[in-house]
Amino acid sequence: MEDTSQALETEKTASQPAEAPQAINVAGAQPQIAPDHDGDQLKITLGEFEGPLDLLLYLIRQDQINIYDIPVARITDEYLRYLTLMKELDLAVAGDFLVMAAQLIDLKSRMLLPRDPLAETEEVLDPRTDLVNRLLEHEKFKAAAQMLWSRATVEHAVFKRAEIETDKNNPEVAVGLFDLLKVFQQILARHKEEILMEIEREEVTMAEMIERLRNMVRSAGELNLITFFEQARSRRELVVAFLSVLELVRLNEISLRQRETFGEITATGVSPA
Amino acid sequence: MEVPAEEESAIEGRREISEPELRAIVESLIFVAEEPVSAKTIAEVIDVDRAAVESAIQDLEKDYQARPGGLQLREIAGGWQIATRPEHHEHIRAYLKSKPSAKLSLASLETLAVIAYRQPVTVPEILEIRGVQSPSAIKTLLDKRLIVAKGRKETVGRPMMYGTSKEFLIQFGLKDLTELPSIEDFQDLAGGAE
Numbered sequence: 001m002e003d004t005s006q007a008l009e010t011e012k013t014a015s016q017p018a019e020a021p022q023a024i025n026v027a028g029a030q031p032q033i034a035p036d037h038d039g040d041q042l043k044i045t046l047g048e049f050e051g052p053l054d055l056l057l058y059l060i061r062q063d064q065i066n067i068y069d070i071p072v073a074r075i076t077d078e079y080l081r082y083l084t085l086m087k088e089l090d091l092a093v094a095g096d097f098l099v100m101a102a103q104l105i106d107l108k109s110r111m112l113l114p115r116d117p118l119a120e121t122e123e124v125l126d127p128r129t130d131l132v133n134r135l136l137e138h139e140k141f142k143a144a145a146q147m148l149w150s151r152a153t154v155e156h157a158v159f160k161r162a163e164i165e166t167d168k169n170n171p172e173v174a175v176g177l178f179d180l181l182k183v184f185q186q187i188l189a190r191h192k193e194e195i196l197m198e199i200e201r202e203e204v205t206m207a208e209m210i211e212r213l214r215n216m217v218r219s220a221g222e223l224n225l226i227t228f229f230e231q232a233r234s235r236r237e238l239v240v241a242f243l244s245v246l247e248l249v250r251l252n253e254i255s256l257r258q259r260e261t262f263g264e265i266t267a268t269g270v271s272p273a
Numbered sequence: 274m275e276v277p278a279e280e281e282s283a284i285e286g287r288r289e290i291s292e293p294e295l296r297a298i299v300e301s302l303i304f305v306a307e308e309p310v311s312a313k314t315i316a317e318v319i320d321v322d323r324a325a326v327e328s329a330i331q332d333l334e335k336d337y338q339a340r341p342g343g344l345q346l347r348e349i350a351g352g353w354q355i356a357t358r359p360e361h362h363e364h365i366r367a368y369l370k371s372k373p374s375a376k377l378s379l380a381s382l383e384t385l386a387v388i389a390y391r392q393p394v395t396v397p398e399i400l401e402i403r404g405v406q407s408p409s410a411i412k413t414l415l416d417k418r419l420i421v422a423k424g425r426k427e428t429v430g431r432p433m434m435y436g437t438s439k440e441f442l443i444q445f446g447l448k449d450l451t452e453l454p455s456i457e458d459f460q461d462l463a464g465g466a467e
Contacts (some may be wrong), residue, residue, distance in 0.1 A: 142386075147380075148445060154359050156376075160357075
């Protein structure tokens with residue numbers, strides 16, 4: 001019981017803007033027009049008008065008007081005067097405010113028109129009904145916003161335990177000695193793998209292979225192709241070797257000879273004629 | 274002879290948790306959980322009946338209420354959580370050297386209120402109630418993960434619909450959405466406030 005009352009206390013004090021400067025000024029979102037020290041000038045505090053509905057609500061509440069029986073002409077005049085004031089103060093008047101002004105003027109003119117005598121009396125709706133409903137709806141949500149604000153304020157005063165190791169921020173802390181050893185072994189294993197990969201990746205390009213073949217033919221004069229192909233250390237290198245033979249033949253740098261059917265093939269350099 | 278004995282002890286080891294022990298285990302799980310944890314999750318983890326966990330939580334709740342301690346056990350966003358009591362926030366903040374975190378603007382709060390009560394709701398519907406555009410408010414709420422997109426409305430332009438998130442329940446200390454006071458209750462409040 002005691003706890004609840006204390007919690008409410010927190011809520012109450014916190015929702016008073018004067019005591020909590022960082023608080024959102026929900027309840028006090030009202031403009032004030034007060035005479036300056038001299039009395040000649042009016043000092044204007046605009047407050048936080050979120051939109052035309054806010055302003056309209058303020059005007060209605062300020063004049064203590066019954067919201068179900070709004071004197072449209074008077075409120076429209078006040079509303080327009082306020083817009084003029086905003087313009088004079090060089091405040092950008094948002095489009096939403098102008099839309100509302102137009103709607104008010106429209107409403108005012110409709111109120112002035114005599115009712116259609118032919119219309120069934122029960123069907124005649126007060127033209128203000130829509131606006132009143134919107135205002136009431138808006139006011140409800142303003143109150144709801146205030147309720148949320150109070151809840152958030154109390155909730156911000158409640159703390160959960162601090163983060164512990166297993167929380168997602170630092171999962172790697174939960175490691176024992178053996179985990180560490182395991183990781184180390186994995187790194188070692190990966191290192192070995194990398195070396196193996198390097199050997200495998202030592203590949204001979206086509207250009208290198210052609211150069212090698214050229215040198216071998218030049219130094220030996222006559223080259224047994226079997227000897228040349230046996231140097232290849234992988235299937236891929238073998239293919240490259242074969243292609244380089246074909247390439248040099250095509251370029252007419254070497255010629256191939258086979259002395260007997262199914263016999264060994266020898267390559268000899270073609271002297272540039 | 275030996276085999277059945279072994280089986281028996283295995284079952285015993287799994288099932289025989291006394292009530293005070295279960296209560297202690299449940300409490301410790303709620304304590305370490307990063308987010309509010311449900312009775313269902315607890316029951317699955319320690320492999321006991323959900324009903325047993327629920328009654329253990331009820332006992333714990335009574336303990337917490339009876340004890341004039343600094344902690345509270347509370348139900349939030351469909352789970353249970355151990356937290357400090359709000360009245361001690363000044364001292365806790367002093368220790369944590371934390372300032373009250375940035376609060377939502379009035380525009381964001383109003384937008385959030387509309388979304389909370391009218392969800393799923395589209396941007397044009399929010400505009401109708403608030404009387405002003407709220408693009409920045411909606412962005413703020415999405416950034417803070419208080420609201421989430423809930424698909425598109427099958428109407429002209431297929432506008433995106435928004436609703437509140439689990440984070441909303443957590444941040445505003447709500448068990449679920451039904452804990453929000455009825456919007457109609459605000460009618461008198463709003464009318465009588467001025």
